[in-house]
Amino acid sequence: MNFLRRQLPLFITFITGVVFALQYYIPHPISETLLTEVSKWLQIVGGFALVLGISSLFHIHFVKIRRHEPGWGYSFVLYAGIVGTLIAAFGYSAAAGAWVNGKETINGVTTAFGWVYSYTMVPLQATMFALLAFFIASAAYRSFRARSPEAALLLVAAVIVMIGRVPLGEYLIPALGGLTEWIMGVLNSSVRRAILIGVSLGTVALSLKIIFGIERSYLGGGRE
Amino acid sequence: MLRPLLMLTIVGLLSTQAFAQDLTPPADVNVIDGPNDDGGRLIATWAPSPYDRPDVRYRVLLRTADGEKTVAEFPANTKYVKGAKLSWWTRPAPPTFHYFEIKSGKAGNIEPGKPYTVTIAAVMGEQSVAAPPMTATPSPDWFNWNELNNLVLVLLFGGIVFVSIQTARRKEIFLRRIAGLDAVDEAIGRATELGKPILYLTGAGGMSDPSTLAASVILGRVAKRVASYETDLLVPHRDPIVMSVCQEITKQSYLEAGKPDAFKEDSNFFITDDQFSYTAAVDGIMLRRKPAANFFMGSYYAEALLLTETGASTGAIQIAGTDSDHQLPFFVTTCDYTLIGEELYAASAYLSREPVQVGTLRGQDLGKAFILVVLGAGTLLATVGVIIGAEWPAYILDFFKDLK
Numbered sequence: 001m002n003f004l005r006r007q008l009p010l011f012i013t014f015i016t017g018v019v020f021a022l023q024y025y026i027p028h029p030i031s032e033t034l035l036t037e038v039s040k041w042l043q044i045v046g047g048f049a050l051v052l053g054i055s056s057l058f059h060i061h062f063v064k065i066r067r068h069e070p071g072w073g074y075s076f077v078l079y080a081g082i083v084g085t086l087i088a089a090f091g092y093s094a095a096a097g098a099w100v101n102g103k104e105t106i107n108g109v110t111t112a113f114g115w116v117y118s119y120t121m122v123p124l125q126a127t128m129f130a131l132l133a134f135f136i137a138s139a140a141y142r143s144f145r146a147r148s149p150e151a152a153l154l155l156v157a158a159v160i161v162m163i164g165r166v167p168l169g170e171y172l173i174p175a176l177g178g179l180t181e182w183i184m185g186v187l188n189s190s191v192r193r194a195i196l197i198g199v200s201l202g203t204v205a206l207s208l209k210i211i212f213g214i215e216r217s218y219l220g221g222g223r224e
Numbered sequence: 225m226l227r228p229l230l231m232l233t234i235v236g237l238l239s240t241q242a243f244a245q246d247l248t249p250p251a252d253v254n255v256i257d258g259p260n261d262d263g264g265r266l267i268a269t270w271a272p273s274p275y276d277r278p279d280v281r282y283r284v285l286l287r288t289a290d291g292e293k294t295v296a297e298f299p300a301n302t303k304y305v306k307g308a309k310l311s312w313w314t315r316p317a318p319p320t321f322h323y324f325e326i327k328s329g330k331a332g333n334i335e336p337g338k339p340y341t342v343t344i345a346a347v348m349g350e351q352s353v354a355a356p357p358m359t360a361t362p363s364p365d366w367f368n369w370n371e372l373n374n375l376v377l378v379l380l381f382g383g384i385v386f387v388s389i390q391t392a393r394r395k396e397i398f399l400r401r402i403a404g405l406d407a408v409d410e411a412i413g414r415a416t417e418l419g420k421p422i423l424y425l426t427g428a429g430g431m432s433d434p435s436t437l438a439a440s441v442i443l444g445r446v447a448k449r450v451a452s453y454e455t456d457l458l459v460p461h462r463d464p465i466v467m468s469v470c471q472e473i474t475k476q477s478y479l480e481a482g483k484p485d486a487f488k489e490d491s492n493f494f495i496t497d498d499q500f501s502y503t504a505a506v507d508g509i510m511l512r513r514k515p516a517a518n519f520f521m522g523s524y525y526a527e528a529l530l531l532t533e534t535g536a537s538t539g540a541i542q543i544a545g546t547d548s549d550h551q552l553p554f555f556v557t558t559c560d561y562t563l564i565g566e567e568l569y570a571a572s573a574y575l576s577r578e579p580v581q582v583g584t585l586r587g588q589d590l591g592k593a594f595i596l597v598v599l600g601a602g603t604l605l606a607t608v609g610v611i612i613g614a615e616w617p618a619y620i621l622d623f624f625k626d627l628k
Contacts (some may be wrong), residue, residue, distance in 0.1 A: 021378075025371050028263050028364045029336075042432075046465060053464030053494035060493045061575060071512050128500035135533040143557040192549050197564040199547040201381070201591045202569030203434040205584045208382055210437065214389070214580055215572065216478075217444045218437060218469060 010213045017211030088112040157183055231388035233572040247275060247346055247353050248281065254356035255342040256316060258325065260371075261487040263336030263364035269305065270344055270355065274403020276300045280348045284324055287357070288332040295331040296324065300346065311622045336362050373623045380490045384594075385587030392583030399582060404543050404561030405574045411541045415516035421456035422446075423515040425506065425531070427546070428499070431465045435547045438568050439521035440466065442545070444473040445575040446519065451481035459492040460509065462502050467494050467611050503527040507534040520544040520559070521568065524551045532558035545571060598624055 020038075063073035089102050090110070096106035104114030109112050144155045163169035164180025209215035255482040258265025268284060282299040285292050306319035317323065326342060328334045345354035355375070407550045413423045424443055429436040443459065450457045457474070461467035471492045478487035495505045507530065510518070518535040520528070520542070528551040535542050536558045544555040545563030555562045563571060566588065572615035574583035602621055 006256075025368055025375055026366060027260055027368045028366050029262050032262060046430075049464040049468065051464075052468055053461070053497075055496040056464075056467065056490075056492075057496075060490055063490070074508070125500045127500075128504055128530065129526065132530060134527045137555060139529060139533055139557045160266055195547075195549050195552070197551075197595055198566030198588075198592065199569075200548070201588045201595075202438075202566040204378065204381060205588050205591075206438060206569050207433050208385055209581075210582055214584070215441060217441050217473060217572070219472070 006216075006219065009219055010216065014211055014213065017207070021207075021211070085113070085116055088116050156185075247280070247348055247351055249353045249355040250322075250344045250346055251355070252321070253355040253358055254317065254345050255360045257360055257362045259314060259316065260365055260368040261362075263362045264328060264334050265371075266334060266340060266342060266360050266362055267316055268324045268326060268342055268358075269321045270345060272304075272320050273300065273346065274323065275346065275348075280346060281346045281596055282322065282324075283347050283352070285327065285343040285345065286326060286331050287343070290332065292343070293331040295326055295329065297347070306584040311370060311373065311384065311625065312619055313622075314556045334362055336364050338362070370552075373625070377624075381587070381591050381594075384590050385584050388585075388587035388590065389580050389583030390587060392579040397579075397582050397586050399574060399577075399585065402563065402567055402570065402574055404545065404563045404567065405571055407541070407543055408446060408575065409449065411517035411519075411543060412446070412453055412455060414541055416455045417451040418516045420449055420516035421458050421513055422519070423506075423510065423513075423535075423540075424457065424459045424519040425521065426459070426461065426466055426470060427520075427524055428462060428527070429466075429523045430463050431469060433523055435521075435523040435568060436463075436466055438572065439545070440470050440473055440624045441572040442521055442568075442575065443470055444477050445572065447474045447477035448481045451478040451483040454483065454486050457488075457491045458509065458513065458515065460495050460502070460506055461492060462495065462497050462499075464494050467492050499525065499527055500530075503530045506531055510534050510538050510540070514538050515540050518542045520555065521563075521571075522546065523548045524555075529558065535559075546615065551602070 017203050020035070023035055057078075061078050063069075064072045065079070076210040077115065087102055091100055091112070092098075093100050093106060093109070093111045095183060096109040100106070100111045100113050102113065104117055105111065110118070114126060140158075144158060145151065160176060161180050161183055163173065164176035170177040206215065210218070247585060250273065252271040253268065254270070255266055255268045257263075272289065278301055279301045281297050282300050282303075282591060283297045284295045286295045303322055303324055304319065305315055305317050305321045305323040308323045308325075310316075310627050319407065326340075334340065339359050341357045341359045343354050343357045345352050382441075412422060424446060426439040426443065427433070427436055431437070431440075447457060459467075459470055459474070460469065471489070474492060475487055478484055495502050509515075510531075511534065515535075515538070516542045520535075521544070524531075524546055525548070528546075528548070532542060532544065532555060542559040543561045543563075544559040545568040546555060546566050547568055552562065552564060556564075570585050570588075573585050602624060605617040605620055609615070609621075
């Protein structure tokens with residue numbers, strides 16, 4: 001049992017880790033084919049894993065409805081949404097005179113599934129994304145309060161960049177365009193690159209730890 | 225008035241005629257199988273000529289079963305070996321030579337194992353002189369020598385990491401304080417006191433994303449402490465594979481904490497893989513359940529601010545850790561503590577204090593020191609190279625370039 005739970009996964013991790021690290025250096029078509037094939041396997045595994053995810057979602061909300069937990073009405077809405085969308089996606093469209101089969105339009109006629117997507121899903125997603133503008137404003141207000149020298153510096157830099165990035169700002173104060181470019185290209189880029197160097201080294205170190213079995217908590221648990 | 229113009233025209237015509245007479249076939253033409261590739265390229269090189277000027281053009285012709293076709297035509301003063309993305313150890317000819325890659329295109333497909341005949345011609349106006357045709361057969365290669373420097377540096381860094389691990393086993397290594405990780409206990413303690421749950425997010429990435437791996441490793445450490453305090457843990461997921469892995473990690477953490485009964489299978493749950501639907505659901509959980517502590521680990525995109533700002537509005541203590549540099553300003557602004565970039569990868573070692581884990585951190589620091597030295601020395605060498613007009617600094621600098 002320990003072999004199946006620990007040694008075998010570690011062995012598979014080691015072999016696949018080494019093979020695909022070397023694959024990067026091998027331009028031969030066999031190497032490319034291997035990568036393509038494994039990517040397809042990953043998609044298939046992902047598809048099966050989605051069943052696990054959806055069953056988890058159904059289970060959680062079923063328990064909430066059964067126990068009448070606070071907010072169980074939302075769980076009911078979720079069930080209604082999923083079942084309703086499934087019926088719309090795979091049901092029969094009387095207007096189009098054909099089975100929908102997940103199509104948004106049939107012969108130019110918008111199906112119920114297409115309607116759900118275009119008039120429910122898309123506006124809701126757009127609403128969430130639009131909220132970002134208001135969230136940025138409130139976050140900016142909080143961080144730009146000049147309560148410390150660092151915050152004051154941030155405020156000044158932000159004001160310069162914001163004015164320098166709009167055509168009117170650069171027209172009114174031409175020097176701000178160059179200053180903005182300098183802040184973004186020199187100060188901002190250098191810090192970003194420093195962060196990226198650290199991230200890259202961290203990624204390589206983590207990969208080495210996983211390939212060589214030093215880090216194995218992702219298997220569920222620490223060392224044995 | 226007309227005489228000077230007439231003279232100029234005659235001089236021009238004479239010089240063109242004289243130049244046309246000098247148009248010689250391209251010399252030292254060599255056509256080889258494209259090195260470091262999948263067998264889909266041919267490389268043609270030839271010596272520079274005295275007529276390498278914009279008004280003269282080189283024409284590359286490829287002969288296939290369908291006949292001879294022009295692959296490309298370009299000004300004679302362009303396309304040199306020194307301008308190609310090649311390192312000095314993979315250059316097929318001296319830097320001053322012309323260089324042209326022949327790939328599959330309108331002129332025909334380049335397939336491995338088939339011989340192809342290539343002709344290079346110099347063209348000026350109607351006049352054209354061609355070098356003798358050369359034949360080469362493309363074949364796939366088993367190693368990309370352009371990536372030799374990359375491999376050497378990875379092996380060097382790997383060696384440094386393993387030496388550091390051995391060193392860490394023998395003696396204790398100092399770790400600087402990371403405020404965000406010191407606050408983990410504070411956050412869990414606060415949630416326990418208030419009797420509220422802890423919300424932990426593993427980010428937008430899948431299991432193949434290193435930041436998600438780091439986030440799930442940290443989840444194990446956090447879950448162990450959560451288990452010992454018997455506090456509720458909520459881990460909503462965007463990826464069912466990540467959910468399955470995190471379920472196992474959490475379960476094992478509860479076992480290690482000696483609280484297997486406190487483990488709830490539903491603590492890790494799937495919501496959706498859609499970005500904003502997931503965000504809306506998690507925001508809803510924050511507003512309804514009011515977690516006392518929110519952890520945002522892993523990689524994030526536009527949803528970062530929507531999540532953290534909502535969390536901040538509920539008064540929760542928030543700890544973020546991400547390598548998504550474009551989202552860092554939002555995390556720094558809205559969270560109490562932020563693990564910046566590599567600190568996310570250091571968190572596992574910091575929380576566990578295992579010598580093996582801490583050793584890898586020392587390895588990373590040595591790697592950074594090495595990069596700093598290379599940056600300094602590289603700047604100096606490049607400057608010296610330009611000032612004295614020497615080529616030798618380029619041989620060293622090439623070793624640290626990204627060449628694919």
